[in-house]
Amino acid sequence: MIDPSLTQSFLAAAAELGMCSAAWLLVRELAAEGGAAQVATIRDYLGREFPVLDAVCARYLAGQLAPVVDPAPVVAACADAARVLVVGLEADFLDALVPALDAEVGLLTHSELDVDWDRVLANYGGRVVPCDLASFQRFAGSRGALVTFLYGVRASSAHVNPTWLRVIAGDVRAQFRTLIGWDVLGSEMFVYPRWLVQAPLADFSHVVP
Amino acid sequence: MPPPHPPGRHVPSSAITSFIVPSEIEALLAPWLAEPADRAFVARCILAEGPAHHRGTNFVLLRLLGLLAQRHAPTTPLGPTVAVPIRLPPRLAAGHDDADYPLAFPRRVLERLAPPGSPTLDAMVDCVTDGPPQHALANAAMLCLLDALLASAEPPA
Numbered sequence: 001m002i003d004p005s006l007t008q009s010f011l012a013a014a015a016e017l018g019m020c021s022a023a024w025l026l027v028r029e030l031a032a033e034g035g036a037a038q039v040a041t042i043r044d045y046l047g048r049e050f051p052v053l054d055a056v057c058a059r060y061l062a063g064q065l066a067p068v069v070d071p072a073p074v075v076a077a078c079a080d081a082a083r084v085l086v087v088g089l090e091a092d093f094l095d096a097l098v099p100a101l102d103a104e105v106g107l108l109t110h111s112e113l114d115v116d117w118d119r120v121l122a123n124y125g126g127r128v129v130p131c132d133l134a135s136f137q138r139f140a141g142s143r144g145a146l147v148t149f150l151y152g153v154r155a156s157s158a159h160v161n162p163t164w165l166r167v168i169a170g171d172v173r174a175q176f177r178t179l180i181g182w183d184v185l186g187s188e189m190f191v192y193p194r195w196l197v198q199a200p201l202a203d204f205s206h207v208v209p
Numbered sequence: 210m211p212p213p214h215p216p217g218r219h220v221p222s223s224a225i226t227s228f229i230v231p232s233e234i235e236a237l238l239a240p241w242l243a244e245p246a247d248r249a250f251v252a253r254c255i256l257a258e259g260p261a262h263h264r265g266t267n268f269v270l271l272r273l274l275g276l277l278a279q280r281h282a283p284t285t286p287l288g289p290t291v292a293v294p295i296r297l298p299p300r301l302a303a304g305h306d307d308a309d310y311p312l313a314f315p316r317r318v319l320e321r322l323a324p325p326g327s328p329t330l331d332a333m334v335d336c337v338t339d340g341p342p343q344h345a346l347a348n349a350a351m352l353c354l355l356d357a358l359l360a361s362a363e364p365p366a
Binding site for chain 2: 079080082083135137138140141142143144170171173174175177178202205
């Protein structure tokens, strides 16, 4: 029997960890408790509501036991960047990326969900600074990079956090030397990706698998 | 009500994007931009932003100038340069320490047309560096190439 409050609990976790990171956390806990059957059950129960969770469950059930987190290609794309601004939140990936960067790192503190940004930023011990929509171009320049997370990559598009669309536009693309999309999911989603929006891959200078 | 454009007057956008090869423009920027990432950034602004006809025109003119420059083996030391500003919101641009594109052009190329320090030179600089980056950066790239071509056309001192 699934506790109905799990929906709200997952949403709270997804707000401050990211949809993909929260999904892997839940899947790990469920699998440890009840194995693949428990993962299949939660996929059926919450998958329509949370498509990234659905996709993560599908990957677990297909044999992938943990997310693939390799910051190296992102670090390479950020080579000699002085400032890196992250748009969107995926804790598993940000935790790996931040220590590997030799640059000022900012996190855009804007979300469609209810986020306690002080609590999120406290995880990085001052290494990540907050930045709002009104001043994010402080990170722009010939040594400026923007990073966001992609949820599945198709031939010419990917799904992104809606905040990305509040940031990216023709003028902004020409203000940052490097525009990185980092695919954190590794597959397309089986159900309609509510919570996310589609963005053209042409918006990015680097698409990192 | 004006009549619609006659059919066939304009080519499809894909016909324009198909002849634009960014790597060719990145290659011809190499004498002025040592970093591949800088070349990719500038080429992206010149060829992947703005209306299709500007992208195509930028490619055509730069490629032709590049063909000439190849023949005449350019690039003397640049001397004083003029930066192309990144168009940031004004309240953020003030005090920003990285608010110029990596491509600058030699001031001496415009000094062929107007005396150093003159209001005319300032006006010319303002014209070629203003506007959206697909214009300003294409202008800067063309001025780099023209500077090299003009220098190579002069008899040795």
